[in-house]
Amino acid sequence: MCIILFNGQSHFSARATTTLILIASLTVQMTCMTTLSEYSSEMGGVHAFVPKAAVVSSRQRRIRVGYSVVGSSLGAITRQKPQRLEENVEGVLYVNDRCINCAACAQFAPTVFDRSPANTNAPFHRVYHQPSSESDVEQARAALSACPVAAIRVENSAALSHAGHSKLSPADEALAKQLAIRQPPTNNRLLKQPSSSSPLPLFPRPVLDHLQHVYFLGHHNEASFGATPYLVRGSGTNNNDSNHHPEVLWVMVDVPKFSASSVKAVTSLTGPNGPSFLFLTHVDDTADHQKWKDAFPSLQRIFHSGDLGPYNWLHDETLEDVEVLLCNNNNNNNSINNKDSVPSNNHKPMMAWNLQGDVLCLPEDVEKEEFVIWATPGHSPGSIALLYRPEKVLFTGDTYAYSTRDGGGMSGFPRYGNDLPLQSRTLNTMLQHADQWDIIAPGHGHIRDYSSTPEKQTMKESEMKHAIQTLVK
Incomplete structure (x- = not known):
């Protein structure tokens, strides 16, 4: 606890520093020396990227908050200088x-x-x-x-x-x-801009050369465990509600770190009004959503109610106030076989909505939409995915992503899911709807493009089946 207090202060007055040290001195020393593996079990989602079994190295690293306790004295607080990892190859x-x-x-x-x-x-x-x-x-x-x-x-x-x-x-x-x-x-050419002697930003940048309207935003957020934020350009022609949306709309998928430079990156594409929607795949990746809303008051945030209540481990009450709060009509957020879901031939139905939160009950309803939201529970009860139909890109958050573990591959992150049997059923249903998507844009890891050859279509099926097996074994 004492270390967290120190991390919360970027500048200390002498009085504040003395007070914090006195508070620290009243705590048990082992609390201050808690390793990241112990701390992560309290933090809910942070251990998704720093596994418990591998946290404590020979260096006995402390919680990575920028300060550490030196020696046996709780009064000696110092800023710890980051160290080059020994695993790096030699070089600059x-x-x-x-x-x-x-x-x-x-x-x-x-x-x-x-x-x-x-x-x-x-x-x-x-x-x-x-x-x-x-x-x-x-x-x-x-x-x-x-x-x-x-x-x-x-x-x-x-x-x-x-x-x-x-x-x-x-x-x-x-x-x-x-x-x-x-x-x-x-x-x-990455930014599709002519050469210039003035510096060009590294972000935004196209996700793939052949995609016209999907961009990486960069500015990954530590508070969202470095999840990948995206920006997608839509035409706005599929809006059936009474609001008059612009002809071009922009959907931001998950949240970049809010800063002057990230705002500049976003508005370099969207213009000064910013994005139209902020799609939040699950509770883990929602940090700074309120800051983006404050900066762009017309922004419509989309979130699923399954990640509220006891599953809102961030205790962020502002998530209850999002503009589009999705919920399953049968009040069972863990069902992907909802009677109001979209049927597709003999496939299992997939609970679906448009960007305004209207349930899409029939295939013809889906065909009217550029963007379709799918309920994809398992990793968390309220996990959702966004399908951008014109370019067949599916934004999956952590439900189905790329893990660099064991040489790399597509995964459902089985170590960190809330309900693995449910998540395996979710992936199986997504696989039955694989004709609707060719590109996976995950919350972590590499983009997976299955669009170019029949062999890649076969790979699409085999990789997801392998991910399903790892969830149920």
């Missing part, structure tokens, strides 16, 4: 021990970053290959920019010299300069 680019294992780095730069090998007992990602091409550099810069805890760092000669080490070689010095995220990208 590295990951330090602030890493929360969210996999954003491997998502954007898979040729540079991966998960530390299991035999290292380190729940982190690392640099396994220093950037050696323009593409590597560009991807590594995106990872640098997206990292929610600034755990990706670049060595510099000044710091090395100050620490008594040799300066960088000319080649490493050149690479370090190329990795600076404030420089223009080396490949301007």
